[in-house]
Amino acid sequence: MNWINEANVLIVGLGLMGGSYAMGLRKLGFRVTAIDTNESSIIYAKENGIIDEGSTKASPDMINAADAVIFALYPTTFKKWIVENQKHFKSGIFITDVTGVKKDVVYEIQSVLRDDVEFIASHPMAGRETSGVEHSDNKMFIGANYIITPTDKNTAEGIKWCGELGRLLGVGNISVLSPEEHDEMIGFVSQLTHVIAVSLMTCSDNVHLKDYTGDSFRDLTRIANINDKMWSELFLMNKDILMKEIDVFVNEMNSIKQMLEDNDREGLREKMRLSTQRRSLFNKKG
Amino acid sequence: MNWINEANVLIVGLGLMGGSYAMGLRKLGFRVTAIDTNESSIIYAKENGIIDEGSTKASPDMINAADAVIFALYPTTFKKWIVENQKHFKSGIFITDVTGVKKDVVYEIQSVLRDDVEFIASHPMAGRETSGVEHSDNKMFIGANYIITPTDKNTAEGIKWCGELGRLLGVGNISVLSPEEHDEMIGFVSQLTHVIAVSLMTCSDNVHLKDYTGDSFRDLTRIANINDKMWSELFLMNKDILMKEIDVFVNEMNSIKQMLEDNDREGLREKMRLSTQRRSLFNKKG
Numbered sequence: 001m002n003w004i005n006e007a008n009v010l011i012v013g014l015g016l017m018g019g020s021y022a023m024g025l026r027k028l029g030f031r032v033t034a035i036d037t038n039e040s041s042i043i044y045a046k047e048n049g050i051i052d053e054g055s056t057k058a059s060p061d062m063i064n065a066a067d068a069v070i071f072a073l074y075p076t077t078f079k080k081w082i083v084e085n086q087k088h089f090k091s092g093i094f095i096t097d098v099t100g101v102k103k104d105v106v107y108e109i110q111s112v113l114r115d116d117v118e119f120i121a122s123h124p125m126a127g128r129e130t131s132g133v134e135h136s137d138n139k140m141f142i143g144a145n146y147i148i149t150p151t152d153k154n155t156a157e158g159i160k161w162c163g164e165l166g167r168l169l170g171v172g173n174i175s176v177l178s179p180e181e182h183d184e185m186i187g188f189v190s191q192l193t194h195v196i197a198v199s200l201m202t203c204s205d206n207v208h209l210k211d212y213t214g215d216s217f218r219d220l221t222r223i224a225n226i227n228d229k230m231w232s233e234l235f236l237m238n239k240d241i242l243m244k245e246i247d248v249f250v251n252e253m254n255s256i257k258q259m260l261e262d263n264d265r266e267g268l269r270e271k272m273r274l275s276t277q278r279r280s281l282f283n284k285k286g
Numbered sequence: 287m288n289w290i291n292e293a294n295v296l297i298v299g300l301g302l303m304g305g306s307y308a309m310g311l312r313k314l315g316f317r318v319t320a321i322d323t324n325e326s327s328i329i330y331a332k333e334n335g336i337i338d339e340g341s342t343k344a345s346p347d348m349i350n351a352a353d354a355v356i357f358a359l360y361p362t363t364f365k366k367w368i369v370e371n372q373k374h375f376k377s378g379i380f381i382t383d384v385t386g387v388k389k390d391v392v393y394e395i396q397s398v399l400r401d402d403v404e405f406i407a408s409h410p411m412a413g414r415e416t417s418g419v420e421h422s423d424n425k426m427f428i429g430a431n432y433i434i435t436p437t438d439k440n441t442a443e444g445i446k447w448c449g450e451l452g453r454l455l456g457v458g459n460i461s462v463l464s465p466e467e468h469d470e471m472i473g474f475v476s477q478l479t480h481v482i483a484v485s486l487m488t489c490s491d492n493v494h495l496k497d498y499t500g501d502s503f504r505d506l507t508r509i510a511n512i513n514d515k516m517w518s519e520l521f522l523m524n525k526d527i528l529m530k531e532i533d534v535f536v537n538e539m540n541s542i543k544q545m546l547e548d549n550d551r552e553g554l555r556e557k558m559r560l561s562t563q564r565r566s567l568f569n570k571k572g
Contacts, residue, residue, distance in 0.1 A: 018375040021326075065355045112323045125498065126500065144500070145498050147498065153311060172434040183470055188490070189495055189499045189502075189503040190355060192486075193502045193503050194502065195539060195542055196486070196539070197502075200478075200479070201561040203519060208563070209471055209475055211570050212411065212431050212461060212472075212475055213475045214412065214430070214431065216480065216483075217475040217476070218568060219505045219506070219508055219509070220505070221482070223505070223567055224561045224564075225561075225562045225566065226562055228556075228559050229556060231556045232551050232558065233551075235319035235546060235554060236546065236549060236551060239546040242546060243543050243546050246358060246539055246543045246546075247543070248490055249486065249489045250536050250540065252488060253535070257529050260528060261527075263527065266521075268517075268518040269515065270487050270514075272302035272484055275483070275485070275510045275511075276512055278492070278493055279507055279508075279510040280511065281433050281486055282499060284506060
């Protein structure tokens with residue numbers, strides 16, 4: 001399939017991410033359908049022009065009409081859905097997902113998937129501190145990093161198709177990583193940062209400090225507002241890597257603590273200079 | 287002294303903070319002078335209308351003309367300056383500071399200060415990830431938290447004067463804490479957050495990850511761009527509290543790691559729900 005405007009795109013899982021894909025694609029002229037077990041999500045999305053049609057059931061007709069399918073489900077329900085419903089897929093279509101971990105998802109889906117359907121996994125690194133279709137916003141993809149994680153089951157055509165989807169939504173940098181590289185990277189830049197934010201909020205009863213916080217504390221804990229169902233799944237699916245990253249980070253905190261204990265001013269300054277120098281490379285590109 | 291517009295205000299230490307005080311007060315009609323050993327800072331500030339007059343020396347005339355003095359020096363040089371130059375102060379004036387730690391500063395300054403001059407310590411919780419007078423911006427105080435840390439050497443009149451200074455600059459919430467309470471609070475909301483941000487940047491060579499970062503990593507490391515001279519001083523002056531906070535935080539990280547190890551999904555979700563609930567209390571007031 002090519003991304004031509006006559007295409008029917010099916011979104012499976014109509015939360016914040018699924019809704020944002022739907023909104024972006026429908027604005028571009030695609031016909032967008034959605035399946036979600038939550039009836040109020042379907043009703044909201046139809047009433048607000050986010051989708052053309054929706055169903056709370058895995059409607060064979062709706063599935064069969066789709067020229068492309070985007071899965072925005074919780075990772076644990078994704079495989080079950082494929083096994084039960086893939087018989088309705090039109091032959092030759094490409095499907096993709098938005099899942100935040102890849103190694104435990106991609107190989108399993110590809111191993112059960114019909115031979116005449118191709119799953120190219122991708123991960124748009126965008127989000128909000130809210131969930132639910134009513135917070136959908138296709139602008140969240142503008143300039144975002146977008147990762148494609150192909151395996152040797154994928155074709156050049158499928159990978160190209162998946163990249164074009166990102167480009168249609170306005171993403172910035174498109175990268176291709178192996179599922180393993182993706183999970184290693186995401187363990188550090190996303191999962192570890194969420195563990196840190198949560199720990200800062202839960203390590204002591206700090207609510208009485210709310211009148212004294214500066215922007216730094218607010219920035220570090222913005223993502224402490226977290227969807228517990230989704231993130232506990234993502235953490236556990238990537239637990240070996242995440243536990244290793246926690247160790248590396250905790251060791252560094254402890255080495256700074258040791259410098260404090262030793263009154264090692266020069267050691268502290270050296271860490272701060274390295275930190276400042278590296279951070280300058282992470283400034284957002286315009 | 288009252289904050290009447292004819293007053294002469296002397297700023298000692300003309301960096302980012304000193305310059306921002308100067309800018310804000312001069313815009314309100316005060317005559318603002320400044321002392322800083324760095325000649326280019328004085329020249330820049332005069333040329334850009336941040337101050338009326340400046341000196342690279344502790345000019346007796348300039349000090350004696352001041353109806354109020356604001357110290358924006360590195361904490362370690364503050365006491366030395368007072369001992370050497372307080373003989374020039376006009377009798378009866380109030381002086382204040384901007385220092386980010388209080389216990390080790392306030393009592394020492396008050397113990398050496400002339401009896402006819404009152405030092406009321408304060409801490410505007412505002413800043414930028416840049417330093418130097420050329421980044422001065424009086425708007426940084428708008429809505430900021432402002433803490434006054436009086437001791438039993440302070441008068442009600444002095445405390446009122448210090449609060450009015452904050453109000454003139456547009457701060458939001460004005461709080462009164464003891465120096466000890468201030469340092470306990472700041473060890474958590476500001477210093478621990480800076481240790482975390484620095485550790486995230488220095489714990490591994492992560493520069494190759496810059497193409498994959500989402501906003502969460504950028505938010506958590508914004509303050510990893512850090513003035514090493516100032517922050518190493520602030521950390522070491524508050525090291526007992528900061529080391530304790532690092533321990534509390536590291537223990538929490540490790541308890542989350544244990545939950546991962548144990549596949550304790552419900553434990554993780556419980557932490558995330560607590561985190562989300564507490565974080566909602568920290569949203570910035572309008």
